[in-house]
Structure formats: structure tokens, C-alpha cells
Amino acid sequence: MKSELSTPGVGSRKKRGEGHTRREEILLAAKKLFLREGYEATTIRRIADVVGVSAPALYLYFKDKEAIMLALCDETFGILVERMGKIEKTGxxxxxxxxxxxxxxxxxxxxxxxxxxxxxxxGNTPKKVKDKGHKPEAIDPNEPGSAGATAFAKLMGMFRDIENAGMPLYFPVDTAAELVWMSLHGLVAALITSPEFPWTKRDALISGMIDMAVRGVVRLP
Amino acid sequence: MKSELSTPGVGSRKKRGEGHTRREEILLAAKKLFLREGYEATTIRRIADVVGVSAPALYLYFKDKEAIMLALCDETFGILVERMGKIEKTGxxxxxxxxxxxxxxxxxxxxxxxxxxxxxxxGNTPKKVKDKGHKPEAIDPNEPGSAGATAFAKLMGMFRDIENAGMPLYFPVDTAAELVWMSLHGLVAALITSPEFPWTKRDALISGMIDMAVRGVVRLP
DNA sequence: ACTTGTAACTTAACGTCGATAACTTATCAA
DNA sequence: TTGATAAGTTATCGACGTTAAGTTACAAGT
Known part of the structure; x- marks a missing residue:
């Protein structure tokens, strides 16, 4: 049993980062390294070094290396959901x-x-992320790996709105959502996995892809 | 200097696969393992086991693990180039x-x-594959990693033909090619990395994506 | 005050990885 | 027969993710 209950969060040793818990320190250090060096290149020992503890200490807070990254992914995708929520609320x-x-x-x-x-x-990511990665149904927002799912669900709802606003689609709503998401996904995937490739101007590709997708999916007047 | 010149390819030891060279045997075994277990999970030692030699022996034929995979990718993408060439030749x-x-x-x-x-x-693919993966310029078809490039170049030439046939594009040819490729790439990426996800009918997605891309990129009469 | 329990570590080590160095054997031309 | 060379081998390196087992700090119970 974890006893974060008595004098919550302030009970521990707390030699180092006074303001943070160890878990948060680890996530902070891991994020910095993952972003700078990449996932594969970042080692458990290196993270532990930055935090200032021994490598096995990380296993007190995370099951394995994947679990650290998974926690970071959730954290990050929460921001996306937040941003899309804001856009949704505009009139x-x-x-x-x-x-x-x-x-x-x-x-x-x-x-x-x-x-x-x-x-x-x-491809070899924890099954949970892939399986629940963007499933529009049966989302438990408290389970790790489901933040991306929520984001996809929002995108899908928007297509219903478009149709309800009187603009017919060339495809059923679910297919339309999948196609548009896939095209954006393809753009992103290409730019991420081959950032050094001499693509034409990045901003033009982004707005161009959105134009192309919209023109290809919704029948404009 | 490699001396495959005197009595070509038949000079070696050739304890095992009589019909193949060692290099071909290695590629065959590696392909089987890569396909079954994935790149990361396949070890040099395991490949060597299947071939029937010691692990360091592989380094006589390939610079490192990446080089093996690079050779295999080229082999496969050669088939794609071939298929697209056939289509090109139809009137x-x-x-x-x-x-x-x-x-x-x-x-x-x-x-x-x-x-x-x-x-x-x-992401951890050999840099060369990514760098030259679909570069439309400066292609040396005899260099490893350029087969995918040739395929992309063919796709790009087709857009020039469309424009020359009197159908204007919403984008410059290179951007148009990139956008269409990216959208198809996104479709493929999604289906490959999440095959178990309940996508709407696969064939509908394929033809739908092509329709969407064409409608989004070329101004139809 | 002293024991005890336990959370939060540590050091040491395991097994495996990709890769290299250094040695050995087979083959064949001279 | 020799000796160069191609085609291996065994032994080993350093680094990885991870686990086992031992250690320290500290709060509560008596």
C-alpha cells in the first residue's frame, strides 16, 4: 500500500528537489532527455543521473522505461485535448x-x-496506446493512453456539425473523419520521421493539406 | 578489394546453401526474422544462427545491422518501382x-x-533510407536506399503530365505531389500501425482517399 | 528510549545487445 | 610446397534494461 496519505506528499526523504516529488522529478528529467536525444537514445541510467539517484531507483516509481514515456505522452496529449476544447467553444x-x-x-x-x-x-509501443489510441467509443479518460482518443473524438464530432449545418459530405461522417485525420496524420508522420528532407515550405504544406482535405471531403457551395 | 571476379561467386567455401552466396543467405534469413519478429527484436546473433555461422561473420558482408535492413528495403521497393513503371507505360x-x-x-x-x-x-531506421527515401532529385538508382526515391519521382512526373494535359492544379507540382503522397502515406501508416482498429471498410478508405486527394489537388472541369 | 516496520534508496550483478580485435582455417594461384 | 588471401572463429568490450539483495532514514508504538 502506498501511504501518501499521512501528511500528503511531504512525508518522504526529499533530499533534493524540495518543491517536487521524486516522480515528478523523474518525469521532468526524462522529458528533457527524450526531447533532446530521442527515446531510444535516452537511457535509464542517464535519466537517473540527471535526477541525482541511482538507476534502479526509477523502478520504484515506474514499471519500466515505457511506463515513463507513457506517462509523458498522457501529460502531453492532455494539452492537445485542452486546446481543441477551446476551439470547440468558439462560436x-x-x-x-x-x-x-x-x-x-x-x-x-x-x-x-x-x-x-x-x-x-x-509499432512496438505499448499495446494500450495503439489499441485505444483514437477509438471514438468507450473512452475512459482516466486510463493512460486515452488522451489521444479524446482528441480524435472531438475531430469527429465536428464533421457531424458540418453536416448538420447543411453542407453535405462526399463520405459518411465516420469515413470522412478517418480520411481527414489520416491525411493530417500522414503530413505529420512525414515531417516527423523525415524532418531533414527538403520538403516544400512547411506552412504551405500544413495549410495546403487542410485545404485539400476540406475540398476533398465536404461539398462546397 | 572484393574479388568476386575470378570464377564468379563460386570460389568461396560454400559449406551450406549451395545455390546461394553467403550474402544472399544472410539477407534471406534476416528478412524472415525481420518480418516475423520486427527490426528491434531481431538480433545479429539470431540471424547468424539461422544462417549457420557465427555472429561476427555477418560483419564481413554488411557494415552493421542497419546495412542489412537497408539492402532488404531496396530489394522490396524495387518491386514497387517495377509495378509503377508498368502503369506509366499504359496509354x-x-x-x-x-x-x-x-x-x-x-x-x-x-x-x-x-x-x-x-x-x-x-524512427530508428537508417538515416539513409529516410534522407533519400523519396528525394525527387539527384537519384542514383544503383545506390542503396534510392528505390523508394524512384517511386516518388514517378508519382511526381505524373502531376506534370496532368498539368500539361490542361488540368490546372491548386498547388505547384512539387507541393501537390508531396500532399498526395502524404495523404496516402497517412492512410497506409494508420492501417499498418493499427490494423486491429475498427476502421470503416478498408477498400472504401483506399478509393476514398484517392478521390479526396485528386479532388483536393486538381481542378476538375 | 528502544524496538520495529517500512519507504526510499544503494551496490552488485545478470543476461543480452551490437560491435571489434585477434587468431585460425580453407582454398587456390604461383 | 608455399604463402597470400578470403572466410571464418573465439574471446571480449562496453552499454543497455532490469532484478536481487542489502542498507539507511525516519515515524510510530510500546
């Missing part, structure tokens, strides 16, 4: 909300390439 | 050729998911 016409959400999604992914790669690209 | 209208090439590309990727993942999705 903009639904098609404009779709555009903004699409752009937000892409920007977010490019700002967090490691987390995005681990969640959606890496 | 079909350019937009129909584009559609068929797009479909061929997707089908190929879904038929060879492991190779596709290794070449375009896996």
Missing part, C-alpha cells in the same frame, strides 16, 4: 472550427514529435 | 494513371507492411 462556423482544429492538431504534433511518434507511429 | 489518361499508381502504392504498402514500416515509419 465560429463549423468548417472554420474544423480548419482550426486541424491546424492545432498538426502544430501540436510537430511541437511534440517524440510523444506523437511513440503514440501513433512506433 | 491511359494521366489522371487515371495517377489513380492507378496511388492504388498500387497503397496495395504494395499493405502487402509489405514490415518493409514499409521500416522504411517510412520506424
Amino acid at each position: 465560429l462556423p463549423p468548417i472554420e472550427r474544423l480548419r482550426q482544429c486541424g491546424e492545432a492538431y498538426v502544430r501540436f504534433a510537430l511541437d511534440n514529435p517524440q510523444e506523437y511518434w511513440l503514440t501513433f507511429l512506433s | 491511359l489518361p494521366p489522371i487515371e494513371r495517377l489513380r492507378q499508381c496511388g492504388e498500387a502504392y497503397v496495395r504494395f504498402a499493405l502487402d509489405n507492411p514490415q518493409e514499409y514500416w521500416l522504411t517510412f515509419l520506424s
Whole structure:
């Protein structure tokens, strides 16, 4: 039993980072290293060094290396859900909300390439992330790996709004959502896994992909 | 200097696979293991075991583990280039050729998911594959890692044909090619990394994505 | 005040990985 | 027969993720 109950969170040893718990310190150090060096290149020992403890100490707080990254992914995708929630709440016409959400999604992914790669690209990632990665149904928002799912669900709801606003789609809503998400996903995947490739201007690709997807999916007047 | 020149290929020891050279045996064994277990899970020692030699022996034929995979990717993507070449040679209208090439590309990727993942999705893939993976310029077809490049170049040439046939594009040719490739890439990536996800009908997604991309990129009369 | 329990560590080590160095054997041209 | 060379081998390196087992700090119970 974890006894974070008596004098909550202040009971421990707390030699180092006075303001944080060990768990938070580990996540902070791991995030810094994952972002700078990449997932594979970041070693458990290196994280432990930065935190200032021995390597096995990390296993007191996380089951294994994957669990550390998983926790970071959740943390990060929470931000995306938050951002998309804000856009949803604006009173903009639904098609404009779709555009903004699409752009937000892409920007977010490019700002967090490691987390995005681990969640959606890496094949040998924890099954949980992939299985529940963007399932529109049966989401438990408190389970790790489901933040991305919530984001996808929001995108999908937007297509219903567009149709309800009187603009017909070339596809059923679920197919339309999948196609648009996949095209944005492809853009992001390419830019992330081959950032050094001489793509044409990045901003043009982003807005271009959104234009292409919208024009290809919704019948404009 | 490699002296495969005197009595070509038959000079060696040749204890085992009589019909093959060691190099081919290694590639065969590696391919089997990569496809069954994945890149990371396949070890040098395991490949060597299957071939029937010691692990360091592999380093006589390949610089490192990456080089083995690079050779395999090239081999596979050669088939794709071949298929797309056939489609190119048909006298079909350019937009129909584009559609068929797009479909061929997707089908190929879904038929060879492991190779596709290794070449375009896996983050720890050899830099060369990513760098030269689909570069439209400066292609040396005899250098490893350029087969995918040739395929992309073919796709790009098709857009020039479309424009020359009098159908204007919403984007410059290079951007158009990148966008269409990226959207197909996204479709493929999603289906490969999350095959168990309840996507709407697969064939509908493929033809739907092609329709969406074409409608989004080329101004139809 | 002294024991006891336990959370939070440590050091040591295991097994495996990719890769290299250094030695050995087989083959064949001279 | 020799001796160069191709084609291996065994032994080993350093680094990895992870586990086992021992140690220290500290709060509560008596």
C-alpha cells in the first residue's frame, strides 16, 4: 500500500528537489532527455543521473522505461485535448472550427514529435496506446493512453456539425473523419520521421493539406 | 578489394546453401526474422544462427545491422518501382494513371507492411533510407536506399503530365505531389500501425482517399 | 528510549545487445 | 610446397534494461 496519505506528499526523504516529488522529478528529467536525444537514445541510467539517484531507483516509481514515456505522452496529449476544447467553444462556423482544429492538431504534433511518434507511429509501443489510441467509443479518460482518443473524438464530432449545418459530405461522417485525420496524420508522420528532407515550405504544406482535405471531403457551395 | 571476379561467386567455401552466396543467405534469413519478429527484436546473433555461422561473420558482408535492413528495403521497393513503371507505360489518361499508381502504392504498402514500416515509419531506421527515401532529385538508382526515391519521382512526373494535359492544379507540382503522397502515406501508416482498429471498410478508405486527394489537388472541369 | 516496520534508496550483478580485435582455417594461384 | 588471401572463429568490450539483495532514514508504538 502506498501511504501518501499521512501528511500528503511531504512525508518522504526529499533530499533534493524540495518543491517536487521524486516522480515528478523523474518525469521532468526524462522529458528533457527524450526531447533532446530521442527515446531510444535516452537511457535509464542517464535519466537517473540527471535526477541525482541511482538507476534502479526509477523502478520504484515506474514499471519500466515505457511506463515513463507513457506517462509523458498522457501529460502531453492532455494539452492537445485542452486546446481543441477551446476551439470547440468558439462560436465560429463549423468548417472554420474544423480548419482550426486541424491546424492545432498538426502544430501540436510537430511541437511534440517524440510523444506523437511513440503514440501513433512506433509499432512496438505499448499495446494500450495503439489499441485505444483514437477509438471514438468507450473512452475512459482516466486510463493512460486515452488522451489521444479524446482528441480524435472531438475531430469527429465536428464533421457531424458540418453536416448538420447543411453542407453535405462526399463520405459518411465516420469515413470522412478517418480520411481527414489520416491525411493530417500522414503530413505529420512525414515531417516527423523525415524532418531533414527538403520538403516544400512547411506552412504551405500544413495549410495546403487542410485545404485539400476540406475540398476533398465536404461539398462546397 | 572484393574479388568476386575470378570464377564468379563460386570460389568461396560454400559449406551450406549451395545455390546461394553467403550474402544472399544472410539477407534471406534476416528478412524472415525481420518480418516475423520486427527490426528491434531481431538480433545479429539470431540471424547468424539461422544462417549457420557465427555472429561476427555477418560483419564481413554488411557494415552493421542497419546495412542489412537497408539492402532488404531496396530489394522490396524495387518491386514497387517495377509495378509503377508498368502503369506509366499504359496509354491511359494521366489522371487515371495517377489513380492507378496511388492504388498500387497503397496495395504494395499493405502487402509489405514490415518493409514499409521500416522504411517510412520506424524512427530508428537508417538515416539513409529516410534522407533519400523519396528525394525527387539527384537519384542514383544503383545506390542503396534510392528505390523508394524512384517511386516518388514517378508519382511526381505524373502531376506534370496532368498539368500539361490542361488540368490546372491548386498547388505547384512539387507541393501537390508531396500532399498526395502524404495523404496516402497517412492512410497506409494508420492501417499498418493499427490494423486491429475498427476502421470503416478498408477498400472504401483506399478509393476514398484517392478521390479526396485528386479532388483536393486538381481542378476538375 | 528502544524496538520495529517500512519507504526510499544503494551496490552488485545478470543476461543480452551490437560491435571489434585477434587468431585460425580453407582454398587456390604461383 | 608455399604463402597470400578470403572466410571464418573465439574471446571480449562496453552499454543497455532490469532484478536481487542489502542498507539507511525516519515515524510510530510500546
